[in-house]
Structure formats: structure tokens, C-alpha cells
Amino acid sequence: xxxxxxxxxxxxxxxxxxxxxxxxxxxxxxxxxxxxxxxxxxxxxxxxxxxxxxxxxxxxxxxxxxxxxxxxxxxxxxxxxxxxxxxxxx
Numbered sequence: 001x002x003x004x005x006x007x008x009x010x011x012x013x014x015x016x017x018x019x020x021x022x023x024x025x026x027x028x029x030x031x032x033x034x035x036x037x038x039x040x041x042x043x044x045x046x047x048x049x050x051x052x053x054x055x056x057x058x059x060x061x062x063x064x065x066x067x068x069x070x071x072x073x074x075x076x077x078x079x080x081x082x083x084x085x086x087x088x089x090x
Contacts, residue, residue, distance in 0.1 A: 033074035041070050 040046030044061035048068030051058045060066030071079075 029074055030078070033072050033078060037071060037075040038069040039072050041068055044068065 041048070041061055041064035043063040044050060046068045047061075048064060048066045049058045049060050061068070064070055
């Protein structure tokens, strides 16, 4: 009977370790967004432009406007919160 009791008393993963792991992931993403605020455009793959089928002409990407980069979601959120804080001080 002892193996059944031992197996039944195992609680599995601790909820505190999950919360700590999630907190570490959020802090790492915030630091990542502060250091590297831009990401490659998903539509053009970071090239900023497309070639025509003939290969002679090209046009700028519609999504990024030819900049080949877009601001990350976390950085947009960070900027919004910073601007909200600055507006509330006035």
C-alpha cells in the first residue's frame, strides 16, 4: 500500500516555479525589446522591396514602406506607456 500513497501524494509541478518562469520570460522579452526595438518585416523578409517577375524593376514593400523593419509589439507598448506617464505629469 505504500507505493499507492506515495504516488497519490505527488503534487507535480509547483505553481510558484511556473510563475517565476513566466516572470523571467517577461523580463527577458522587455529587455529584448529595449535593446532591439525593430524586427524584420514579415511581408518582405527584411529586404524592403520586391522584384518584378522579369527581374528588371522593383517596388517598395507595402507593409513597411521600404524600411525593411517594423517596431516590435513590446516596444510599441513600452512607448505607449511611457507617453501616457509623460502626459499625466502635465
